[in-house]
Amino acid sequence: MRETRKLNGRYRLLNPLGTGSLRLAFDEAEHRDVAVRQVRVPPELREAALFEARRASGLRHPFVVRVLDVLIEDGVPWLVMEFVSGTSLEQVVRSRRPLPVAQAARVGVCLLSALTAAHAAGIVHGRVDPGNVLLTTTGRAVLSGFGYPSLSMLPSADLWSLAATLHFAVEGRPPGQVPAEGADPFRSLLRAMLHPSGPPSMEVVRETLDRLAVDRPLDVVVAASGPLPPVQVAAIGLDVLDRLAAWGEFHGGVQPGNVLIDAFGRARLMPLLRAGTLPAYSAPEGAATQAADLWSLGATLFMAVEGAPPAPGAALTRAGPLAPVLFRLLAGNPLERPTVDELRRDLREITGARP
Template sequence: MTAQPAQPAQPAPPDRRVGGRYTLREVLGRGGMGVVWLATDEKLQRPVAVKEVTFALHLSEEERRVLRERTLREARTAARLDHPCVTAVYDVVEEDDRPWLVMEHVESCSLQQIVDKQGPLPWAAVARIALDVLAGLEAAHRAGIVHRDVKPANVLVAPDGRACLTDFGIATATGDPTITTTGAIIGSPSYMAPERANGEQPQPPVDLWSLGATLYTAVEGRLAFSRGEPMATLMAVVTEEPAPPTHAGPLEPVLRGLLTKDPAHRATAEQARRMLEEALAGAGVDQPWTPPARTPAPASPPSAAADGSRVARFDADDLKALAAASATALGTVARDARDQARYLRERRRERRGSAAHPPEPSVVAAGAGREPAPRPAPRQPAPVAGSTPRRRRFKRRWVVVPVLVTLLLVLAAIGGLVALAGYALGWF
């Protein structure tokens, strides 16, 4: 099965009472895994946010069971967190054979809605949002929880600019078995870390990569990786670098550190926080930024091609196709590396030839009026058939370092994908 975003079923009508207690009022937001309603807790007479899980039409009964279990796990996971930068979960009820999550209502807009309305945000405002989200992630990681779906749609920004992280629907927690379809991975391709595509066990660095992609979207007003189709986007995440940011300013090192493909060399939460604080400290007084007023959610969710953040499922066949495409990319990289190595070999041969036959010094005859003997031309090495013409001022590090790094990353990606595909298909 090819990767495809979930198409939600018909949501509940307004003014419906869920669990005999929570009256739905209006839609706050929509996503690939559900609809979030503004509701009233009739018992406590307070506003709450209720997440309605909407099953995709193409899901099997087993997959629907998995989704129910995942939603219940989200409630258990989020209930373990008590932090001002993470939305609290109050209750979970089951109705119509599906769970409904009752959460703290934060008067806010999602970061995705703000970017859609305003375009690129001031870098200083993005830095402050980043610090809040980073604090929420650190609290989750200390509790043994990896969010796995950090993206602008899951970052809520209050009218005073403060931010909090929400929606732990596909989170993993220590001691809680992974709930997913065998051989499949689930997530938002544009914000999915490369190691997840390689089938590695999600660790805290995957959330830091997703935070980097989220900040890139916020400060640039566009996705760091988007090819219009989930598999193509995931391929770009694994094998390509994002376009250099043009509006990031002092945040550029933060983006570069968080979007490092190798998790071992990726910026840590502590390093990211230090860079963000230093950027803000060096900025001085800047113009205040105020988030826009919340607007009603659209009548239907945006397409995956439009926002690149919809949750998609990648089955074993998808991962095998990704491995094949990566192998093709590896062949191209290998050919480029071979050509560059040949060029460097010819350069070394030229230098050795010049060192073995230095030009003779000018001889000045004794006595006045004598002209110096002409200086013989330096010996030039014979051209080698098929060699690349000599280039001026070429520095080998411009080629060797990027080629080697790219080659190692692609080899690691191929190994991980082949191992995952083999495990999924029962080869091992």
């Protein structure tokens, strides 16, 4: 016999949602579907749970599953939440495959925005995990699970859990003791966020996720489209050089996977987040100097124009006017490499930009 129980005289319980304790219900007062969940906590945490739930009901954000009502039925607390049609990140990854980096970054953008709003309101989620992330048919990632006791967790705990959730999204497993290797900006960011010393600044996390959600690493661009024309590569070199100049110190991570290309062909060098430069893009002298960054830039531009990183005896067959610049950048003796100003002048000449 179908159950027709109502909560608070208005929420008619319907079928379970998934395998957990979440239930679909119909709100007869507002004529809408809602999701309801019994708050199962030890008796000593009940008051804390109700306090957290009522605070969470004031949180309004497009990437948050809203808590609509908090009620007590026969002495048992219940949460009434917005019904969001979607599939959990956990189900998507386990039933299909890990997400591409760009899609995972878009998930990260949504979740970080939700957590930033929650933390600004003094609310710590405390339960960020793949099962509490819903992927909707419209491409949004929505965070559920608000309203439970956070057990005095700090906001930094949510950021660690966010990184672990995104790690699961691209690797199909939690980070454990050995987070995924890889010099690409996304995995470098995850390792930095999971590091015991604490995550990088929110600005770095936000910028990296924003860029990866819409831009493509240079190595991915070359793999998809083939070697790039010398003039385009020179323009990329100018963009990276400007970023290095603004950086003002040794970067140590100039390599194709760390150079993001936007829809207009503009390049952005991302910060290095506790990950070393790949050997093919590391200067032979192994020094932490500006000259070493310029060698790495030369190797990066070599890959962009030739389709493969430089190797002993490798010929420049596609570089055209860029070839003399690359020869100087890749000189074994750092003193034979151009200065930043000389390199900027040479690259401007190739692109036809005004000095």
